[in-house]
Amino acid sequence: MSTTLSTQGREGAKARSHEELCASAPSRLGVESSPPANTLFRQWTGPLTADLVRAPGEFGLGQVPARLKPDATTTMVCGFCSTGCGLNVHLKDGQAVNLSATSDYPVNLGMACPKGWEALTPLAAPDRATTPLLRNPATGKLEPTDWDHAMQVFTLKFKAIMDQHGPESVAFLSTGQICTEEMAFLGALWKFGMGALHCDSNTRQCMATSAVAYKQSFGFDAPPFTYADFEESDVLVFVGANPCVAHPIMWQRVLRNRRNPEIIVLDPRATETALAATQHLPLAPKSDLALLYGVAHLLIQNGWVDKEFLAAHTNGFAEFAEFVREFTPDAVAAQSGLTVGQIYRLAESVKPGKRVSFWWTMGVNQGHESTRTAQAVINLALLGGHIGKPGTGANSITGQCNAMGSRLFANVTSLLGGHDFANPEHRKKIATTLNIPESVIPMKPSLAYDQILQGVADGKIKGLWVIATNPSHSWIGKGRDGYGDTAFDTLLAKLDFLVVQDMYHTTDTALRADLVLPAAGWGEKEGTLINSERRIGLVKKVSRAPGEALADFHIFRLIAHYWGCGAMFTEWTSPEAVFQILKRCSAGQPCDITGIEDYRMLDREGGVQWPLSKEQYSVFSNQCSVGESAPERPSSLKTEHCLLNTSSRSERRLFADGQFFTPDRKAKFLFDLPREAADKPCEEFPFILLTGRGTSAQWHTLTRTGKSDILRQLAPSELLLELNPDDARRLRLRAGDTARVASRRGELTARVHVTATVRPGQVYLPMHDAATNRLTFPAFDPHSRQPSYKFCAVSVHRTDKETRR
């Protein structure tokens, strides 16, 4: 190489700019000479220059802004999405001053998306709730009060409502954004301590479908994959998923795949991911179920199935094969708007012989028949035997940072630890584990989110407690006729008592509350989050909560005390104490985590995937003694402790043995005939409205990401309606015009963004504007009760102003 280097000019430059990259880089690239001395005419240095000086940050950080140089660092898991990235928090006197992505965390390998990079900024927002706020009936305004008074009002009001209308007259709506220990405390307090029943969380809006689909098909809510599967696949099929925008760090793992993979995207829109794929199938909205059955039809017809796997590890294949006979390529092509060739190519791509993995997220989960759609994906994986092996799986990518914690430990739809409320043995086990009377554990299931709100509309639910979620922004079909004739804006006014527990007193929902409880946020408390690949990660206290804001955990402790059921929770003194309780609850379950010692072990290992039972732990411990080198992991991922530090242990998948969690250990084929979506386009409302994420810099209802100047800059400043050029021409709308978008339930105005990434007859709106859900249609999957955010009929018109032009 040195010979090529000796040539100057064009040829030399070519060689140098690329060929040398593979040579080992020297430690320094040029000399950073000290700047020339200031002269009368030229000031090279001074106070303004000093503001930007960078200095070695130490702690393996490289250079950092000199004025933010840390005196310690610590790694914690990000609190936005379910990817669960490790963030290296830079600390000064114990307080977070900056952060960067952790390079030795097995999830993100030194990377983060904009939300992660800005995770600390929303903590410092001026509209943080700093004291409890109580609405003064005289003035109608929220006024500061103290915790003692707030707690007395809370208990008085809820007890009064429950005394008068029974325990089923109150409900809580919680979140996938708080720690597992907090969710468990809330669920236990509500059902066992306070004797209430109805509760749900916003995970209903994003993950309920996956949970139900897995539970029915595999016998347990068990996403089987590890992120390493992104790198190990030959074929990746993304169904209703746009990881480029929604999960950028998962897309990073896809791009690290060195097997030259086929990347297939099923999405009505030409999303960023679709455009980066090798096959994009722009199927008609909500034709996904028929299409997936059609692919199954082709696989079975051509014998592209793993017969041994089907026979040994599945139930219902014969019935399924019979069922999909009618989903012929021609019929499915007509329904989905795809060509027979496209469908055939998709089927051929996922036949056995290669490592095929299927990945779905909200495009599947938020549908009117979403559970069967998710199971149609699972069925395809079962047909090819694409499960339990590297680079395979029917994999649900979760939404929120702790949706997975909620699914197992929130005590909402399943009893603590993925148990069944209806199962007497499970109730007994949990009662014994928690040392509580079995009688306090309800047998009845709770109402789902939409049923709770319907209960509010019907006057049956009188008291509502909203924790770290914002339904006034995010709930579906908020326009007129959403609930009978009730629009969401007036729905909450029907309540006798609305409590909102949140970091901010300014969320759309908090503004309507009777009582606001100020909560500490991510980074201001301890606890664990469980990510999409079942990895339990740690949240640490690196920032002081403002004013009298308290961790949700502390608030639940207070409520238990004031309610008078504190005795039931004497052991629930700290998040880590509750973690120990949850370990005991998980014993013997598929999600057994009894092998995790404590928080320090989670910290040491870069998070631990469930399951890790005591038995697995001792096997791993025996296999390697402390100090042994770790051959399977790159040196950059070295950890001091070697328990899990080989990739085979730190990145584990389920079902390698083909044993599922059903009673007969076999996976089930589940299917149903597709049904048409209810809110169909017509002459008056000719367009189909699709909704979803806007940019990687926005999170849900923007209560946090909206607080960061830089994140706000990375997102459009106004609501953009994506419209196909053909439709734009027909409607005489140009880019930048204002359009009125209306559904049968409500309307909004949006700036027109003309792009061929949406197909004619379809429009797209991001979900981050509260107005979007005035339009959506409240349809729900019958199994998961998940709302169908991605299909409703709308009209698009020029506004009066544009008409004049």
Next chain:
Amino acid sequence: MRPLHQAAPWDGANPGARSLVDALLDEQRQLTAVEAFARAHERHEITEPHYRKLLPASAPRPGEQYAFEVDLDKCSGCQACVTACHSLNGLDDGEAWREVGTLFGEATMPCETGGNRVVPLQQTVTTACHHCVEPGCLEGCPVLAYDKDPLTGIVRHLDDQCIGCSYCILKCPYDVPKYSEARGIVRKCDLCHGRLAAGEAPACVQACPNEAIRISVVCVTDVVSTFRSASVEAGVKVGRCESVTASSSLSDSLTFSPAPVWLPDSPSPRITLPTTRYVSKKPAADLRAADHSLPKPQHPHWPLILMLVLTQAGIGGLLASRFVGTKSLPLELVSLAFLFAGLTASVFHLGQPLKAWRVWLGWRTSWLSREAMALNAFAGAATVAVAARWLPPLTNYYLLITLSLAAAALGAVFAQAMVYADTHRAFWSLRHTAPRFFGCVLLLGPALALALQPTAPIALALLLATLLKLGCELAVLKHADSDSDRWTQLRRTAALQTDALRPVFSVRLLAALVGGVFIPFTIATGTASSALAMSAFAVCLLGELAERYLFFTSVAPDKMPV
């Protein structure tokens, strides 16, 4: 170390001692991460960086410099680079030196069933400072606050030298330097020079999850020949990146097939010779920014509007004073007042006015330096010219003084026009700027003279100047109507003037017609009232201010995609 299991020190059985609320509030205020998880801060070693292969092997040699290289096929638009730049460089709220934009388009692809089908295209583009071979910012800076490092080619901004004139923002085709209101200076990307020197990657390179950004070493003459060769046209260009084959030890191949030499729908690289290399294996396509047909009014720069119009009024008045005979003193004094008022107004444009005395330093390349010098020279000459009537030795040189005054005026106004022409924006080219600036002198000079001496010849001069200037100004509107899909800079300007800026445009037109045509015509045809003449000047001045407002707000430079 306090074990985490331990609860807040509160004894429930003895509630008199301490309330649970107080205990929990106390506990909430303790920060425990360092205490409980001591591991991390015991480790000081730098782990082997993941970005090693994204850096060149050695520093540039003579004739070479560092450059960003962006693999467009890997950029997924996640914008992590922007936030990492913000965080790892400790920038102000909302400040970042990198931006991500998106280009949209359609392509026709052969269909499997025969025929063609149209498929949508979308390309996200990450951009930062291009550390140009001929940096517009550096050449335009009047105080030498930019330095192109001779060894690395990094274009650095000297924050403490900056006077906050913002001219570099106009000079940079890529809108890279950003003005900080709070600090009164601009700041920009420095390619994390200190990190590079220490063998570390710049923040954006470190943070890109897809390894789309790398640092390479480019040959300067290469950049020149690529962008200045005849085949490279402004706008969309299809060309061939150098075919470069990496050695096999690099995991991903770096062989690039035909790719855009530069980005579509973005400023021409010929102006400043950007060094960033955008590479892609995808075929070149006709992509547009989302706001391609959506021009937005630009910043009006009020101090500059005032400075230009008032100095030009002063120059015009002083020149006119040489032609109106012996009773010219009031006109001279009023004109001087306008001139100095204009010079004063310019100071309000600066973020660091106390450092403005260095404004001449950049005279070798900066038209702003030259403008400042020429204007001050004119102001000196004008003062001498006015003072001459009291200085007997000079009274004999009336013609000479007039000629030097005219020469100084010509130089000053030409320099003023060149400040804008040198930004390479179509609407600010000399062709559009010179008639406006010289026209303003020729219009407000007579208007000022008329206000003090309402005579028919002066009125006619004003009328003539107005008609000529208006004609030149309206010429740009011919670009407005076009059926073409493609928007040129001048089409955007015309669209802005007739649409978003229509009210100002109407004021401008009305003012010219009333103050520059109707009233002078009335005066020339007999009704010479002093009040009318004064009002003519006032209306003309208003018209010129509106014209200059349009000059600044309706300029529509090509820009990087948003």
